[in-house]
Amino acid sequence: MFFLFILITFFEPSVNALLAFMENAPLLVVVMAFFIFWIVCWLPIATISAILLNWQPPKPLQPEQKMPLLASLYLLAPLILWGVSWLTNKSFLDYGFVGNLSTFGSLALGFSLGVASLAIVFSGQLALGWCSFEKTNFKLLLPILLQIFLIALLVGGIEELVFRGFLFTELAQDYPIWAAAAISSLIFALLHLVWEQRETAPQLPGLWLMGMVLVLARFAANGNLGLAWGLHAGWVWAIATLDTAELITYTGKASDWFTGKNKKPLAGLAGIICVLGTGMIIWFFSRYF
Structure with a gap:
């Protein structure tokens, strides 16, 4: 807990600066940030999944190979969107999810x-x-x-x-x-x-x-x-x-x-x-x- 407190204290100025930037960031930055974070976070999962599924690009995906990759991509999206909405001081309610x-x-x-x-x-x-x-x-x-x-x-x-x-x-x-x-x-x-x-x-x-x-x-x-x-x-x-x-x-x-x-x-x-x-x-x- 003490170590976590030190980390939060150390990074607090950077986090506050990021929050202030994202809250007033141009539209293009917010949209690009979401899609970039989504893909970057998914790539390690996709790589491991591809190895386990024995898929070697550029071979076409078989249905049984596509489903795990698709599921991992989609399940990650709400987490990334929650992070972006937190940075922009919004909630899922603003996006119509009630x-x-x-x-x-x-x-x-x-x-x-x-x-x-x-x-x-x-x-x-x-x-x-x-x-x-x-x-x-x-x-x-x-x-x-x-x-x-x-x-x-x-x-x-x-x-x-x-x-x-x-x-x-x-x-x-x-x-x-x-x-x-x-x-x-x-x-x-x-x-x-x-x-x-x-x-x-x-x-x-x-x-x-x-x-x-x-x-x-x-x-x-x-x-x-x-x-x-x-x-x-x-x-x-x-x-x-x-x-x-x-x-x-x-x-x-x-x-x-x-x-x-x-x-x-x-x-x-x-x-x-x-x-x-x-x-x-x-x-x-x-x-x-």
Whole structure:
């Protein structure tokens, strides 16, 4: 305890100076500090994980290798964000992360809306003969539903806290709301290239539009991230479940421009319609959220 007291006393002037700087720091410094700290802190964990998983870049990541790396990156984000928010004298409340019953209600509503919107889009494609439903794979669903649900909640929650919470809030201090939404959505889309460039590139317009709709969802919920979190998690859960259980097979009767290149809905017109339609629903019914 005495040694700790000496350390605190010794570094107190530097800590106070850092606090004073970060509290009044330009927007770009705060945003860059978060992303740099996030990556720097994650790199040692990623290196050790890569060795244990026997992954040697530039080999592509297999799904069983990607998941531990993704989990470690996402679980680290709230800790880094807490540190940056402490330095800037803010809290998660400022970023729309509120722990109350209203948030959980919005989360459930958003999740239901996300799943329903994709169900409508895929039902339309099934009716048009663009894809077929593999009923024989239905038995694969039960063992994976809970696992994918928890992953979807984690991914949706962390990405909303970082992009629609922290990044959008910081940008909105110096830019008009529409510009802050557009820039944060662009960064959100581009950072998806880190994992898979070939499959992600055609999805960039769809990912950007998805980011804009999720910003709208935050506004509809009076700044609360619950609705955006649920919507994001619902989309991730539905797509991941369909892909993992291989429930959908495309028939080739429609162009990839409609169904999505590389079997990714956001890389096609169907996914764009799904996101736009969801945005319109949120816009028209925002008074009830």
